[in-house]
Amino acid sequence: MLTRLLDLALARPLLTVFGALAIAAAGVWAFAQLKLEAYPDISDPTVVVIATYPGFAAEEVEQQVTVPIERALNNTPFVISRRSRTIFGLAIVELTFTDATNDYFARQLVLERLRDAQLPDTVTPTLGPLSSGIGELYRYVLRADGWDAMRLRELQDWVVTPRLLQVPGVADVVTFGGQVRQYQIEVDPKALDRYKLSMRQIADAIRNNNRNAGGALLELGQQSLPIRGAGLIRSSEDIANIVIDAPKGVPIFVRHLGPVTVGTLPQTGRFGLNAENLGRGGGVEGIVLMRRWENPSEVLREIHAAVAELNRTRLPS
Numbered sequence: 411m412l413t414r415l416l417d418l419a420l421a422r423p424l425l426t427v428f429g430a431l432a433i434a435a436a437g438v439w440a441f442a443q444l445k446l447e448a449y450p451d452i453s454d455p456t457v458v459v460i461a462t463y464p465g466f467a468a469e470e471v472e473q474q475v476t477v478p479i480e481r482a483l484n485n486t487p488f489v490i491s492r493r494s495r496t497i498f499g500l501a502i503v504e505l506t507f508t509d510a511t512n513d514y515f516a517r518q519l520v521l522e523r524l525r526d527a528q529l530p531d532t533v534t535p536t537l538g539p540l541s542s543g544i545g546e547l548y549r550y551v552l553r554a555d556g557w558d559a560m561r562l563r564e565l566q567d568w569v570v571t572p573r574l575l576q577v578p579g580v581a582d583v584v585t586f587g588g589q590v591r592q593y594q595i596e597v598d599p600k601a602l603d604r605y606k607l608s609m610r611q612i613a614d615a616i617r618n619n620n621r622n623a624g625g626a627l628l629e630l631g632q633q634s635l636p637i638r639g640a641g642l643i644r645s646s647e648d649i650a651n652i653v654i655d656a657p658k659g660v661p662i663f664v665r666h667l668g669p670v671t672v673g674t675l676p677q678t679g680r681f682g683l684n685a686e687n688l689g690r691g692g693g694v695e696g697i698v699l700m701r702r703w704e705n706p707s708e709v710l711r712e713i714h715a716a717v718a719e720l721n722r723t724r725l726p727s
Contacts, residue, residue: 443705451542451702454490455511457520458538459483459503463530468496475533476501482527486519513540513702539582541699547706548698548713551683554726560674562694563588569724574698577716579709581701587681588694589674593646596668605662607654612667615654619643646670 419426459479463471476496480503483492491506507516517537524535539545552562552570563585571583597612625637643649650665664670680692700709 451544453542453544454509455507455513455516456542457505457507457516459505459520459524459535460538461501461503461529461533461535462499463501463533464499466499468498471499471501472496474530475535476503478527478529479503479524479535482523483520486523488516488519539699540701541581542702545581545700545702546697547700547710550696550698550717551681552694552696557726558589559587559692559694560589560591563590565725566694566696570696570720573716573720573724574696574713577698577709577712579701579704579712581699584697584699586679586695586697587692589677592673592675593643593649594671594673595649595664596671598668601667605655605666607662607667611654612664615652616643616649616664619652646672 461475461479463475466474476494479501480492480494483489483503483505486505488507488511489505490508492504494501494503496502505516505520517540520537527535529535552566554562554565557565566585566588571585574580574583595612597609602608619641620643621641623639623641625639627634628637647670650663650670652664653661654664654667655662677692681695683693683695698713700706
């Protein structure tokens with residue numbers, strides 16, 4: 411066989427040269443498509459369930475959130491290990507599947523069983539991003555002269571993160587640091603006692619007055635106009651003017667119970683960089699997570715292009 415192959419190569423030298431060039435070109439193309447990773451991903455498929463229960467201690471979160479989720483996921487097929495973590499206001503349940511299990515099939519199995527979990531009305535469990543422990547591909551820091559931590563966090567949440575999530579191969583963008591805007595009502599206990607109201611009544615009144623309503627169509631000859639009631643809260647003044655109760659026809663507004671201010675959520679962490687002074691509230695950092703089985707070289711190139719576009723067109727100079 412080898413002798414015949416040599417005879418054929420000598421008899422048809424032009425064909426042999428073109429064949430060798432084609433094989434070399436195919437090798438160069440295959441080399442360019444290789445995934446270049448610092449550490450290969452050898453972890454088993456994992457699905458992480460995340461549920462928040464703000465304001466509740468770890469014991470209540472475990473009893474009312476973590477345990478019901480674990481019970482609902484007990485009979486999930488192809489699972490080889492289960493573990494959970496519970497802290498203040500947060501429950502995390504992690505399932506590890508056999509190596510042969512498809513990642514998307516595993517997530518579908520978990521979603522189907524989460525519907526049977528009996529959880530409090532305010533708790534909606536979600537799945538963590540389809541990324542592994544070595545999926546942290548890119549980190550960045552937001553800087554802008556004259557911008558405080560709250561404005562930088564809003565820039566991160568509403569401008570930077572949505573753009574980076576559009577990059578093919580990006581699983582999620584995790585934000586660390588900054589201050590999250592919060593409307594706060596500084597309720598006076600004496601006013602509550604004077605008007606005979608409770609905190610639950612205040613919360614229910616604000617929730618019920620923070621929504622839009624639809625009213626079908628109004629026909630005007632050959633035209634039809636949509637009817638809508640705009641009731642979404644847009645400012646602290648809107649909150650202050652919400653009616654909580656009206657005994658004997660006299661309205662009691664939120665502003666009667668205390669001032670409405672714009673504050674921030676309590677910070678559970680603070681971001682710093684090389685001992686630099688990042689101002690009050692610290693800085694804002696973003697961590698881009700790559701989706702499993704993607705090519706890091708291609709994803710990183712697209713991330714660099716997206717960051718360049720953000721700095722050029724959407725972010726303050």
